[in-house]
Amino acid sequence: xxxxxxxxxxxxxVAVIRLRSLGDCVLTxxxxxxxxxxxxxxxxxxxxxxxxxxxxxxxxxxxHLLAPQPAIVGRFRPQLALNFHGGVTSxxxxxxxxxxxxxxxxxxxxxxxxxxxxxxxxxxxxLDRKVHTxxxxxxxxxxxxxxRTDIPRARLFADSHARRRPYAVLHPFASAxxxxxxxxxxxxxxxxxxxxxxxxxxxxxxxxxxxxxxAGYSCYQAAPLEQVKxxxxxxxxxxxxxxxxxxxxxxxARPVIVLWGNSDLDNWxxxxxxxxxxxxxxGIQTIPVSEVLSAMETLARQPx
Numbered sequence: 322x323x324x325x326x327x328x329x330x331x332x333x334x335v336a337v338i339r340l341r342s343l344g345d346c347v348l349t350x351x352x353x354x355x356x357x358x359x360x361x362x363x364x365x366x367x368x369x370x371x372x373x374x375x376x377x378x379x380x381x382x383x384x385h386l387l388a389p390q391p392a393i394v395g396r397f398r399p400q401l402a403l404n405f406h407g408g409v410t411s412x413x414x415x416x417x418x419x420x421x422x423x424x425x426x427x428x429x430x431x432x433x434x435x436x437x438x439x440x441x442x443x444x445x446x447x448l449d450r451k452v453h454t455x456x457x458x459x460x461x462x463x464x465x466x467x468x469r470t471d472i473p474r475a476r477l478f479a480d481s482h483a484r485r486r487p488y489a490v491l492h493p494f495a496s497a498x499x500x501x502x503x504x505x506x507x508x509x510x511x512x513x514x515x516x517x518x519x520x521x522x523x524x525x526x527x528x529x530x531x532x533x534x535x536a537g538y539s540c541y542q543a544a545p546l547e548q549v550k551x552x553x554x555x556x557x558x559x560x561x562x563x564x565x566x567x568x569x570x571x572x573x574a575r576p577v578i579v580l581w582g583n584s585d586l587d588n589w590x591x592x593x594x595x596x597x598x599x600x601x602x603x604g605i606q607t608i609p610v611s612e613v614l615s616a617m618e619t620l621a622r623q624p625x
Contacts (some may be wrong), residue, residue: 325422325437329378329400331362336399338368338390338414340406342621343565344375345454346591347403347572350476352458354535357382359467366397368414376569379478391417403431403465405458421473424465439464475572480548481555488539489520490570491550492561494530500562500582504534509610510560510617511538513518518621522555525549525566558620560613562605567591576620578613580605595623 329335335356339349346369355367364440366379366385372398374390377383387393389410394402395417402418404411415423415434424437435543441458442452452460493507511522512524514517515580524535528543541552553559561586570577571594579591581600590598597616601607 324336324466325401325424326360328422329363331359332364332401333362333401334364334366334397335401335403336366336368336387336394336418336420338389338394338402338404338406338411339373340368340408342368343373343376344377344568344589345405347372347475347477347565347568348453348455349458349472350377350380350382350572351455351592352405352462353380353382354465354473354476355459355470356464356465359462366399367565368394373546375550376477378547380476382476394418401465403461404435405461407431424461426461437465451585453590453592454588455592457588462504472548474574475553476530477550477572479550479554479567479573482548482551484521484555486521487519487557488523488555489514489518489558490511490556490566491522491535492526492559492564492566493524493535494526495562495582497582500564500584500605502562502580502608506608506610506613507532507560510613511535513614514558515618518558520618523552525552536558558617560617563589570594571596576623578616578620580608582612595620 364384366387368387385600392416393500398419399418401422402420404425412431423435425435427438439461442457445460445464493504495501501536514520514522523539525541526532532540532542553570554573559575562580567579571591574594575590579598582605599608599612
């Protein structure tokens with residue numbers, strides 16, 4: 322069933338279920354922007370875990386942020402529920418929504434739950450290649466009836482962090498060892514940021530990350546997500562592993578250098594910002610510092 326949006330009355334309620342991860346949440350925002358632009362009358366709720374709520378704070382494309390609890394979703398009473406996750410928990414939320422229109426990708430499990438089965442993005446977009454996650458999620462909106470148009474940059478909202486000097490944000494952590502560039506390499510890059518580009522290095526990390534090797538620089542340990550957004554919004558450059566903060570930096574149109582591990586580059590590369598992605602067939606640990614320094618020079622030559 323296509324053009325479900327044409328069957329929704331003015332002011333209809335839509336619940337978009339977006340569970341898991343930081344990067345997925347950031348890359349959902351282009352799809353939300355397309356939906357709101359096409360139907361500004363819709364009352365859109367984003368069902369999201371508390372740890373990722375700040376990704377959507379201040380976003381005019383989202384009218385409500387709902388906790389992923391069946392009772393809360395059920396009280397919203399959406400006419401359309403769109404599942405962007407597909408797992409067991411999200412299916413329970415779909416059932417709780419009790420919507421007339423229940424949309425999910427055709428490769429999801431529990432297909433009888435859905436009455437709108439969204440095909441592969443390649444079929445919707447008419448492409449014969451791997452698609453980026455932003456394209457994959459936006460394709461669902463086109464299938465539901467949003468007019469085809471360019472898929473925008475991710476949309477995040479935050480005030481830039483105020484510091485006396487221009488700065489770069491470095492994120493030397495990732496979810497797995499084969500996605501993590503050695504910390505001594507980040508330490509080798511930091512002095513060049515100051516000496517060659519006039520950028521103060523700031524290091525960020527999560528609650529379980531060890532920032533002690535970087536204690537000679539300003540460090541932000543387990544900073545609230547709102548503060549991380551603010552830091553990245555004002556950064557002159559982001560350097561880090563393939564992880565959520567890289568997608569946040571890209572959403573703010575910051576130039577980014579990403580050290581790439583074993584993730585699929587076509588699916589997850591920085592979306593619509595100046596970027597250099599560095600990888601090595603022998604593993605992320607073998608990417609030399611010299612390549613990062615060269616990437617810094619390349620981005621510095623880009624027009625502002």
